[in-house]
Amino acid sequence: MSTPLHKARPAGPGRALPDTQQGMRRRNLSRVMHTVSAEGPLSRAAVASRIGLTRAAVSTLVDELIRSGLLEELGPERPGRVGRPGSALAVSGRGPAGIGAEVGVDHLAVCAVDLRGRVRSRAVRHVPNRDRSPGPVLGELTELTERVVAEAEGEGLWPAGLAVAVPGLVARDARTVVRAPNLGWLDTDLGDLLPAGLPLTVANEANFGALAELWLGEDTPRDFLHVSAEIGIGAAVVVDGRLLHGNRGFAGELGHVPVRPDGPECACGGRGCLEQYAGEEAVLRAAGLEPGEDRVGLLAGRAEQGDTNVRRALEDAGTALGIALTGAVNLLDPESVVLGGALSGLAPWLLPSLRSELARRTAGPACPVSVSPLGPEGPLLGAAHSVVRGVLDDPAAVAERA
Numbered sequence: 001m002s003t004p005l006h007k008a009r010p011a012g013p014g015r016a017l018p019d020t021q022q023g024m025r026r027r028n029l030s031r032v033m034h035t036v037s038a039e040g041p042l043s044r045a046a047v048a049s050r051i052g053l054t055r056a057a058v059s060t061l062v063d064e065l066i067r068s069g070l071l072e073e074l075g076p077e078r079p080g081r082v083g084r085p086g087s088a089l090a091v092s093g094r095g096p097a098g099i100g101a102e103v104g105v106d107h108l109a110v111c112a113v114d115l116r117g118r119v120r121s122r123a124v125r126h127v128p129n130r131d132r133s134p135g136p137v138l139g140e141l142t143e144l145t146e147r148v149v150a151e152a153e154g155e156g157l158w159p160a161g162l163a164v165a166v167p168g169l170v171a172r173d174a175r176t177v178v179r180a181p182n183l184g185w186l187d188t189d190l191g192d193l194l195p196a197g198l199p200l201t202v203a204n205e206a207n208f209g210a211l212a213e214l215w216l217g218e219d220t221p222r223d224f225l226h227v228s229a230e231i232g233i234g235a236a237v238v239v240d241g242r243l244l245h246g247n248r249g250f251a252g253e254l255g256h257v258p259v260r261p262d263g264p265e266c267a268c269g270g271r272g273c274l275e276q277y278a279g280e281e282a283v284l285r286a287a288g289l290e291p292g293e294d295r296v297g298l299l300a301g302r303a304e305q306g307d308t309n310v311r312r313a314l315e316d317a318g319t320a321l322g323i324a325l326t327g328a329v330n331l332l333d334p335e336s337v338v339l340g341g342a343l344s345g346l347a348p349w350l351l352p353s354l355r356s357e358l359a360r361r362t363a364g365p366a367c368p369v370s371v372s373p374l375g376p377e378g379p380l381l382g383a384a385h386s387v388v389r390g391v392l393d394d395p396a397a398v399a400e401r402a
């Protein structure tokens with residue numbers, strides 16, 4: 001069965017519900033959930049004043065959300081306040097959970113996040129996935145998912161949906177990986193290869209990384225570019241708190257922006273793409289190192305020890321990132337650029353040349369560049385939280401499935 005959650009894109013709140021009485025009720029349920037989630041614990045009276053409905057109307061909505069297991073009462077508020085003591089409401093620490101999963105070139109990861117945003121279960125497996133066919137990879141991912149779901153169920157949670165971050169281009173159906181060059185996957189419908197019965201959303205890892213930044217970062221602006229890398233380099237464009245998907249859903253392919261039009265050939269068919277200068281393997285090659293498993297750890301370790309070849313390779317990668325980002329910054333005028341994913345671990349050596357290149361080439365004051373505090377955890381957390389946000393956005397749909 002296709003539920004509204006199933007259709008939810010990981011683009012955050014604001015999905016239109018029909019303008020009927022039912023639609024109004026569902027919107028109000030969502031407003032109550034979002035308010036308690038953001039500001040709770042709160043009394044019913046406090047929720048009513050926050051969202052501008054009568055206390056009676058809010059009580060009806062709250063009762064429905066408690067019956068569905070989405071809100072819980074924490075008991076009476078501290079005595080001594082004026083008026084009848086109200087019971088503080090919080091989003092439930094049991095009930096629905098978002099299951100996030102990540103397919104990386106060298107690893108698989110799954111986690112369960114409850115409605116309060118806490119990671120309740122997590123599993124990671126280091127496994128070389130490059131050029132492995134989708135069946136076995138997703139078989140292993142399914143195994144990890146089942147383990148994480150079982151652990152979450154042991155704590156009174158149930159999976160509201162599964163969101164999978166992949167290093168590749170995903171079609172607008174949010175299921176089909178059109179092309180993941182570093183995995184060697186083409187036109188693969190992940191829906192056929194993952195656990196049945198769970199509403200599924202598949203998206204590019206850079207997009208989930210950006211959403212994690214938006215939802216979990218401190219003081220993250222509403223307009224920013226999020227850049228992340230593994231072997232490839234991805235970016236996501238967030239405009240007014242929403243992901244820019246583009247016509248086919250492929251927006252953000254910063255890795256294939258040309259840095260030197262006559263540079264080396266790239267797997268995409270172009271030449272001199274950013275990935276050829278700032279992808280992890282490209283940097284290792286430039287530093288004269290063999291690509292191993294922990295590429296970022298190796299580069300960061302050598303750079304810390306003062307290895308001049310590694311430092312020079314990272315500085316050049318920063319310059320290449322600055323050149324590629326210049327086009328994006330001049331075109332989109334974001335409030336900031338955020339370095340996330342594996343790049344965040346190399347930021348101390350990338351940032352100086354990146355910043356100066358960007359400042360030199362962009363019009364007006366330089367766009368600030370910051371480093372994501374979520375680092376490599378961003379895509380996995382963003383995936384799990386996208387399911388949680390889906391529950392907050394339309395709790396009625398989830399209650400029907402509970």
Ligand SMILES: [Zn+2]
Nearest residue numbers: 256266268273
């Ligand atoms: Zn390319």
